[in-house]
Amino acid sequence: MNPIFSLPEATTHAEHVDHIFYGLLVLSGLTMLVVFALIITLAIRYRRGSGAKRGPLPEIVSREFEIGWTMATLFLFAFLFWWAASADLSSLEVPANALEIHVVAKQWMWKTQHPNGAREINALHIPVDKPVRLVMTSQDVIHSFFVPAFRVKQDVVPGREAEIWFQATKTGVFPLLCAEYCGIDHSMMRGRIIVMRQEDYADWLTQQPEGDDLAHVGAKLFVERGCSGCHADASKVHAPKLAGLYGRSVQLSDGRQVKADDRYIRDSILQPKRDITAGYEPVMPSYAGLLDDGEIQSLTAYIRSQTEKAND
Amino acid sequence: MSMQSTHPHTTAWRLWRRNGLIWAALMLLLALTLVLAYVPMGWLTPAAGIVIAFSKAGLVILLFMELAKARPLIRLAAMAGVVFLAVLFALTLADVLSRLAGR
């Protein structure tokens, strides 16, 4: 658990946040010092009946003073905005080689799943010095994935996917908390992020129970739920084939071009009539309510594995 | 204060003619918006419906509610509502549209 008085900086991003935080702290401290000192000295010096000089005021026209400190404050705040915004923008781009982990938030627990299928409850083992991308969704209400030591927080809204990434720089165990009020046991919805050296992480992964990975689960679902009836390569039904689909840009019937990524596949499963592939009839039934978010992630992993198999 | 300069009937007739014209314009716009709704013009169809709605609302506000010749203070009050509603629409849609585009 982190010591009482200081919070460890456990990710590359954490340092940026702390620089801005301490910068603002110094600036605010100075401003408060000035305001408090001014009030106290003026209050004492010009208390009722004191001997301080009180003749006509110096000819400083109050207008110049006002405009002066208004502009000063404006430029200072504009600089602060630029400083904070640049730190925010630089951390938006997800590095390509990020380790992708699927997180499902449920009333009062965190379920995490590694690419090879290893599943954990209220815990997440990750390698150090390697970017990790979390693809998160919620099954009921809004939760918030918050790791103080990583300076990372992201609301997990049901019905859509939230995505964050970070790169741990320190090994150790860091608390994971839920930061968005989500009901009775909101305060019990806590977990641990265990950052390990790369080799330890690899060993740990192999020892996990050989829960078949996402792609296998996806393959089974692909058949069970009847997707293969139309979309399997061998099927005679006139439906878009999925081999080599992932990552390709798809020509839609209303002329738009869309990249076939996770979100495109997810929306095509839940609302097939939204983006109809050119040259096909909008006959696919919607699976909203029939497939939960975990199953959709497995199907997406299966479709992606089809593309990787087709490429190599 | 209310000396009978004009005969009441002429005033009544003048009011009927003025408001009747505005009413006719409103009815025409209603018919137009109904017809345009069936003309497939892609995104132009809903846009036409909304533009005509704005024009009908404009007629009612400026002429029926006589905002056109109201005191500047009244016009300011009306504008305040419209301006802050526009702010609500603009910033909320800025988020919603960029969220949809950003996917």
Place this chain on the structure above:
Amino acid sequence: MTDALLAGELPFPPRPDYLRDGTTLTSWLTTTDHKRIAILFAVTITMFFFMGGAAITAVRLELFTPNGGLLSSDTYNKLFSFHGIIMVWFFLVPSIPNTMGNFLLPLMIGAPDLAFPRLNLFSWYLTVAAGAVTVYALVAGGVDTGWTFYTPYSTMFSNSHVLAAAAGVFMVGFSSIATGVNFIATIHMLRAPGMTWFRLPLFVWAIYATSIIMVLASPVLAISLLLVMAERWLGLPIFDPARGGDPILFQHLFWFYSHPAVYIMVLPAMGVVSEIIPCFARRRIFGYDFMVYAMIAIAGIGFFVWGHHMFVSGQSAYANLIFSFLSFIIAVPSAIKVFNWTASLYRGQISFNSPMLYALGFVGLFTTGGLSGLFLASIPVDVHVTDTYFVVAHFHYIMVGGSVSAFFGGLHFWWPKVTGRMYPESWAKFAAILMYFGFNMTFLPQFFAGYLGMPRRYHTYPPEYQIYNVMSSSGAAVLAVAYLLPLGYFAWSLFYGGRAGKNPWDATGLEWTTTSPPPPQNFDRQPRVDRGPYDYHAEGQSAGLDPPEPQNSREVR
């Protein structure tokens, strides 16, 4: 020649003042006199203030130890939700506008009453009815959604009395709109002859800016709660993610009201402080024009910044940047006001009566609260500290440190005018200082707990945050005592307080030119204004010790 002789000992009292003009209960419950309605509001919000306070006392006791044990998690959630709802909508929003604003607005602009007196009484009845519905929600089992009613928890997953609480807040929204319309019409239409816009006291400007926000923001709150009620009660799915709804849309609608609402709470407090500081420093306010522009700017830009509550909610990065930039811009007018209050002390004759202590306390605490707002406006820091105790400390510094201190300052400043009695000054000073230190003890530790990552609304918390919670809870005990003291000596002063004359503080407002307590129609003759509001000394001079010229000086001399 003290005023007491003039007002008190005349052979026959010329006419009963508004307090003694009809003392039956029905005369109070059917009054359209803005002064009486202000007192009705004062009694109502004081009751709600102590109800909300009781709820949070139990919460603070629970947080004394990491695992608590005093309250179950469900009770804890219902108590902090009740604290939020009551304090925001039934104490802070009506506190200064509906009590001091109601009482002083006609007096300060030289009017006999508000523009729509019956509408004024209607908004009091609406607040009482709304309060009854909200308290019913608590008594029947409480609401556990927090004061923010976030969907889909409030619409689909909470099985507490969300409908009753949302209905209560829905109704009090319309009371706010009615008050706003009333004040705006009064300030435009009923100013005394000679009272031009730039001769209005800053308190009237503050109430004007607040009323604009009340009128234009409250309807959107009413809609967001109406949609929650419709989804819960009639099953009409608006925010149901499975059926196309967008929970983030609710947050947009809610925060479009709730951020301007924090300016509804702090602007009147700024108005009160801008009246108290010139009076006790015997100095004209520094930069009157800029104070007015700053207030109007806060009211205007306040509608552009609500997205900074949603940086981590799933809002697009593009919208985050827009809202972050606008949030930094709105900090500028607040900074101007702090500089102007401080500059107003220069070359003054400052006396430290209790209203002045509250006002200076306000400037200090509001500065701290405002600066912590800068942290929340910058996205990377906000991502780390939002929804933690850092945010709780920020908004309590502005709402409790700012608005409640100024409310108590205003209460002490105008108490002689409202009741005609003086309160015991030494007790009042002690209470003011105790409140200042009790407040800091309570909320300063929360900044540290927040940065170290303690989330808000936690029934049990990791043990490493205990030291901060113990400090905060003990500070809360001191603060509670500081809030109870004024209740005591104000009640005492009603019966045993010395008689206050027309102008015990030698202030310059029009309200100090009529008797205290004022007659039912406020002024014997319609005052004619011939100078600006804070004429404590000649232009370009430092403060003087002799009583100042009131705004309708030519008539009085």
Place this chain on the structure above:
Amino acid sequence: MSETTSLLKEPWQYFDRQREAGTFGIWVFLASELLFFGALILTYTVCRIENVAAFAAAGRETNIWYGTINTAILLTSSLTMAMASQAAAANEGLRRLILWCLAATAALGLAFLVVKGFEYREDIERHLVPGAHFGLKQTAAQLFFGLYWIVTGVHAVHLTIGIIMVVRLTLLGYLNKFQLDENPEIQVTGLYWHLVDIIWIFLYPLIYLPGRTS
């Protein structure tokens, strides 16, 4: 000026000042009502942007004839209301004209509610009420109809309030308890009525016109 002193109310000394305040007050209230319905229309807009296909499919299910007739009714009621308030403002003793126009406005308002009632009955029969046995297959269509019931319901409530105010004016005017000429209450009621009409003008294309082309 003498006959307007009967209309002078409490804090005012001059009648035209009181009327100006009344008009200004109602316009400020109408600005808040604009925000009230504007937020509802924003909710509709965002939901429609996020579920374009479903809203088109659901829009096709609404009965466009009921909608068009209702719009025509409300526009006509705006005409009669404008006539009444302008005739009152003309202050030329057009008492019969004012009373007839007020009565016509109230009647048209009731007609709107009756037509709306038929439409609601038909919607219920066609299972257009969001819930378990909802008629259409797109799930997001339930969102359209959720908004449909709320928006038209809230508008109907505001219209009912308007009808009550107009009926009160008509009765008081007819029974001569109430001086009609230059009476600010007629103008205030008229402005409120026009707002209710403007809201419907915007609701019409949003509810009845989507999805008509495909």
